[in-house]
Amino acid sequence: MGALQSLSDEPEYRELAEKTGFSFEQIGILHKRFKQLSHNEDMLRRADLDTIPDLACNPIRIQIIEAFFDKRNFHQNGDGTVEEISFEEFLVVMSHFRPPALNMTEEQREKVRREKLRFLFNMHDTDNDGTITLEEYRHVVEELLSRSGALGKETAKGIADAAMLEVASISMGHMEPDEFYEGITFEHFLKILKDIEIETRMNIRFLNMDTMTLCK
Amino acid sequence: MPAFSCAFPGCRRDLLVIVLVVFVGIGLPIEASAPAYQSHGTEGSYLTNVTNTKKAFPVLAVNYKHVRQPFEIALWILLALLMKLGFHLIPRLSGVVPESCLLIVVGLLVGGLIKVIGEEPPVLDSQLFFLCLLPPIILDAGYFLPIRPFTENVGTILVFAVIGTLWNTFFMGGLLYALCQIESVGLGGVDLLACLLFGSIVSAVDPVAVLAVFEEIHINELVHILVFGESLLNDAVTVVLYNLFEEFAKVGTVTVLDVFLGVVCFFVVSLGGVLVGAIYGFLAAFTSRFTSHTRVIEPLFVFLYSYMAYLSSEMFHLSGIMALIVCGVVMRPYVEANISHKSYTTIKYFLKMWSSVSETLIFIFLGVSTVAGPHAWNWTFVITTVILCLVSRVLGVIGLTFIINKFRIVKLTKKDQFIVAYGGLRGAIAFSLGYLLSNRHQMRNLFLTAIITVIFFTVFVQGMTIRPLVELLAVKKKKESKPSINEEIHTEFLNHLLTGVEGVCGHYGHYHWKEKLNRFNKTYVKRWLIAGENFKEPELIAFYRKMELKQAIMMVESGQLPSALPSTISMQNIQPRAIPRVSKKREEEIRRILRSNLQNNKQKMRSRSYSRHTLFDADEEDNVSEVRLRKTKMEMERRMSHYLTVPANRESPRPGVRRVRFESDNQVFSADSVPTVHFEQPSPPSTPDAVSLEEEVPKRPSLEADIEGPRGNASDNHQGELDYQRLARCLSDPGPNKDKEEDDPFMSC
Numbered sequence: 021m022g023a024l025q026s027l028s029d030e031p032e033y034r035e036l037a038e039k040t041g042f043s044f045e046q047i048g049i050l051h052k053r054f055k056q057l058s059h060n061e062d063m064l065r066r067a068d069l070d071t072i073p074d075l076a077c078n079p080i081r082i083q084i085i086e087a088f089f090d091k092r093n094f095h096q097n098g099d100g101t102v103e104e105i106s107f108e109e110f111l112v113v114m115s116h117f118r119p120p121a122l123n124m125t126e127e128q129r130e131k132v133r134r135e136k137l138r139f140l141f142n143m144h145d146t147d148n149d150g151t152i153t154l155e156e157y158r159h160v161v162e163e164l165l166s167r168s169g170a171l172g173k174e175t176a177k178g179i180a181d182a183a184m185l186e187v188a189s190i191s192m193g194h195m196e197p198d199e200f201y202e203g204i205t206f207e208h209f210l211k212i213l214k215d216i217e218i219e220t221r222m223n224i225r226f227l228n229m230d231t232m233t234l235c236k
Numbered sequence: 237m238p239a240f241s242c243a244f245p246g247c248r249r250d251l252l253v254i255v256l257v258v259f260v261g262i263g264l265p266i267e268a269s270a271p272a273y274q275s276h277g278t279e280g281s282y283l284t285n286v287t288n289t290k291k292a293f294p295v296l297a298v299n300y301k302h303v304r305q306p307f308e309i310a311l312w313i314l315l316a317l318l319m320k321l322g323f324h325l326i327p328r329l330s331g332v333v334p335e336s337c338l339l340i341v342v343g344l345l346v347g348g349l350i351k352v353i354g355e356e357p358p359v360l361d362s363q364l365f366f367l368c369l370l371p372p373i374i375l376d377a378g379y380f381l382p383i384r385p386f387t388e389n390v391g392t393i394l395v396f397a398v399i400g401t402l403w404n405t406f407f408m409g410g411l412l413y414a415l416c417q418i419e420s421v422g423l424g425g426v427d428l429l430a431c432l433l434f435g436s437i438v439s440a441v442d443p444v445a446v447l448a449v450f451e452e453i454h455i456n457e458l459v460h461i462l463v464f465g466e467s468l469l470n471d472a473v474t475v476v477l478y479n480l481f482e483e484f485a486k487v488g489t490v491t492v493l494d495v496f497l498g499v500v501c502f503f504v505v506s507l508g509g510v511l512v513g514a515i516y517g518f519l520a521a522f523t524s525r526f527t528s529h530t531r532v533i534e535p536l537f538v539f540l541y542s543y544m545a546y547l548s549s550e551m552f553h554l555s556g557i558m559a560l561i562v563c564g565v566v567m568r569p570y571v572e573a574n575i576s577h578k579s580y581t582t583i584k585y586f587l588k589m590w591s592s593v594s595e596t597l598i599f600i601f602l603g604v605s606t607v608a609g610p611h612a613w614n615w616t617f618v619i620t621t622v623i624l625c626l627v628s629r630v631l632g633v634i635g636l637t638f639i640i641n642k643f644r645i646v647k648l649t650k651k652d653q654f655i656v657a658y659g660g661l662r663g664a665i666a667f668s669l670g671y672l673l674s675n676r677h678q679m680r681n682l683f684l685t686a687i688i689t690v691i692f693f694t695v696f697v698q699g700m701t702i703r704p705l706v707e708l709l710a711v712k713k714k715k716e717s718k719p720s721i722n723e724e725i726h727t728e729f730l731n732h733l734l735t736g737v738e739g740v741c742g743h744y745g746h747y748h749w750k751e752k753l754n755r756f757n758k759t760y761v762k763r764w765l766i767a768g769e770n771f772k773e774p775e776l777i778a779f780y781r782k783m784e785l786k787q788a789i790m791m792v793e794s795g796q797l798p799s800a801l802p803s804t805i806s807m808q809n810i811q812p813r814a815i816p817r818v819s820k821k822r823e824e825e826i827r828r829i830l831r832s833n834l835q836n837n838k839q840k841m842r843s844r845s846y847s848r849h850t851l852f853d854a855d856e857e858d859n860v861s862e863v864r865l866r867k868t869k870m871e872m873e874r875r876m877s878h879y880l881t882v883p884a885n886r887e888s889p890r891p892g893v894r895r896v897r898f899e900s901d902n903q904v905f906s907a908d909s910v911p912t913v914h915f916e917q918p919s920p921p922s923t924p925d926a927v928s929l930e931e932e933v934p935k936r937p938s939l940e941a942d943i944e945g946p947r948g949n950a951s952d953n954h955q956g957e958l959d960y961q962r963l964a965r966c967l968s969d970p971g972p973n974k975d976k977e978e979d980d981p982f983m984s985c
Binding site: 160 | 727
């Protein structure tokens with residue numbers, strides 16, 4: 021039945037495949053999942069994602085769900101958030117997690133790296149001002165540590181502050197005592213995370229998905 | 237020994253070596269000539285002598301027999317270590333030739349010397365090797381195994397270990413049998429099973445040799461863990477194949493049932509070894525939970541439980557190496573959460589020490605045994621063996637990588653494949669297994685000769701050329717990256733993100749299961765195995781604390797903050813302006829703690845725990861550091877009093893001196909004075925060594941007085957960040973001489 025479906029949606033799938041780089045098979049599987057999540061409707065809402073039981077114990081659940089509804093991740097130069105997304109937008113967001121192809125040139129890899137880091141950056145920069153301020157970073161660390169019991173905001177703050185200091189030291193070098201480091205810009209972000217090979221780590225295996233059980 | 241230069245230390249060393257060798261040479265004739273009898277025997281004969289004839293009371297007598305065995309053992313070990321010392325005194329040599337080669341050469345020379353003297357050189361006894369020399373190396377490897385790369389690549393590693401070794405065995409065994417069928421070679425008596433047995437011995441990659449060579453080339457993490465993991469895990473296959481063919485060779489025929497049983501045996505051996513290791517690992521972890529009052533014997537538990545795991549699995553003919561590895565891996569996170577810092581250092585030190593000695597001894601004995609061993613040289617057989625080894629390894633790696641790459645996200649490039657193939661060294665395990673062959677096999681001597689030749693070839697030729705080849709091919713080297721808190725935060729963030737997105741996709745993938753395991757670990761296992769409240773601590777906090785600790789101690793030693801970038805950025809530049817308030821009580825506490833802590837610190841924390849050769853950088857003499865400490869202390873006191881009375885933002889920064897702040901002092905104060913702490917940081921265990929280390933955090937030569945009011949009550953939210961004491965330290969690049977790896981065993985990841 022899946023095969024028949026994909027044949028009938030062939031022209032749509034082709035366009036999506038070109039846009040996102042997924043194969044037809046992968047698009048078919050993701051479409052199935054989309055339909056399952058949205059209860060066979062055309063648009064997906066936040067509430068639909070909220071009900072996924074696997075996400076329940078994830079400390080950054082809210083940020084992940086928000087990322088799906090963030091217009092900046094739709095590659096259309098928009099910003100702000102939407103209330104519901106179509107399958108195409110879902111697919112575009114998922115394409116951030118595709119592994120890079122084996123035979124990419126160095127600059128293609130660089131492009132992929134920037135794209136993935138941009139996704140991460142957008143997740144942190146909630147007010148979309150182009151920088152991650154200290155408050156936003158603190159929020160990130162707090163969320164990360166929120167599941168480890170009532171550790172208190174102070175530890176999170178301490179860690180976030182130290183991290184911010186590190187970014188400032190690496191990016192800015194010297195600053196006068198009364199200068200103020202506004203926040204982490206995207207370029208600084210790229211710089212501090214250049215040692216994490218993000219293009220190889222931020223990936224999900226889409227290949228074997230037909231063998232798994234589509235969980236609720 | 238004309239090979240060594242005649243610099244003064246070199247000459248002294250040569251003299252020592254000659255003296256030692258002469259001792260050894262004397263020792264052996266003494267043993268050979270006198271009839272063997274027990275040590276009491278001397279007393280008995282002495283008494284009978286006294287009753288028969290009155291002799292003068294012997295003021296000085298030589299009784300070598302009494303101490304012979306320990307004397308010889310100690311002598312050999314001393315010789316081995318002096319050799320090691322000698323190599324590092326000759327700078328050029330150790331850069332070109334890997335240590336293992338040099339040690340084998342020394343072994344050859346020593347063996348030759350002994351033969352020249354006219355004695356039988358000792359052969360590497362298989363019993364000694366498998367029970368005494370091999371376990372420390374494997375335990376060291378297993379305990380400090382980098383878990384993340386290992387688990388990420390475990391599928392690939394298993395494929396290489398199991399299927400690769402099987403392929404090597406059958407390819408080599410089969411072709412050698414075909415060779416022996418050729419009339420002109422003159423080896424008609426070798427049947428297929430004997431050839432397959434030989435193939436199984438010589439096809440396994442050896443962990444000792446791999447460790448010895450790869451340690452020095454600093455290759456990137458992926459290739460290193462692939463080759464190294466393969467060398468560890470192929471033990472199960474080797475054990476099964478060896479025993480299988482040994483049994484079949486006795487019988488002479490193979491049936492389908494036998495093959496089936498062989499396969500079942502493989503699973504039993506490997507899984508059994510893993511199970512035994514896991515059981516002992518959990519036992520060790522559980523025991524370490526109760527050692528808070530007897531810290532001194534903590535390291536012994538680690539060593540003994542691991543050794544018992546090895547011996548127990550050897551007893552059942554299971555894979556001892558796998559048991560040892562699994563034991564080390566399983567017990568490490570829990571044990572490290574429980575034991576004191578000094579015990580941790582002891583364990584690290586002893587493991588490195590023993591494995592270093594073992595490795596040295598193994599290579600030297602390999603050289604000596606070569607001179608000693610019975611040899612039967614057959615040009616065709618030996619040369620073919622060597623060539624086939626190379627060919628089968630290359631074919632195996634290429635073929636398997638082709639299949640594996642279909643399932644990997646990070647594909648293995650051609651360069652990686654080359655290094656994996658070229659790094660498949662054979663070593664002492666092959667030799668010992670060959671030596672264990674009973675004399676029944678008429679080809680035993682031939683096999684031994686061939687095995688030794690293969691070992692020599694791989695260690696010398698491949699070992700020596702792998703470094704220039706790595707340079708030539710510009711293979712990715714290990715990243716010398718400093719631990720960065722941003723990277724740590726984002727690694728954790730990524731893990732959660734990927735788990736979440738997997739959940740959205742509905743895909744039970746890698747991250748999903750890892751997350752499940754972590755949760756299981758946290759809720760059930762840690763509760764049982766970790767003492768006190770430590771088990772609640774998340775990784776990020778642990779990492780952060782340890783980083784701070786290390787930096788603190790490094791700072792006190794060197795008298796300044798280790799930083800690669802001179803920078804005057806401090807907290808001020810980052811956060812909105814804060815008006816500091818100082819409380820008298822805080823001030824006093826800080827002063828007191830700083831004063832007392834300065835006297836305690838002597839620990840050197842600079843360490844590369846994964847490198848065999850440099851464990852400590854012994855920079856300073858004790859008295860120099862003492863003087864420095866005193867000076868630092870005085871300066872600190874002075875500055876403390878100065879800073880504490882001046883608000884932070886009016887202080888002009890001294891160029892080059894970093895403004896320093898303290899964070900997480902809560903972990904110190906929570907132990908004594910502060911009544912309410914929202915920091916669910918585990919209170920430090922009540923032993924002096926642990927506490928002194930925790931309190932070492934707030935040691936700095938220059939202080940920043942951004943000390944604010946104490947946290948008096950539960951709700952500090954209304955004042956935001958001003959409400960609690962904040963002495964956060966500038967964390968910048970912690971220093972040039974730290975590898976990333978040096979944190980790995982240090983962290984409880």
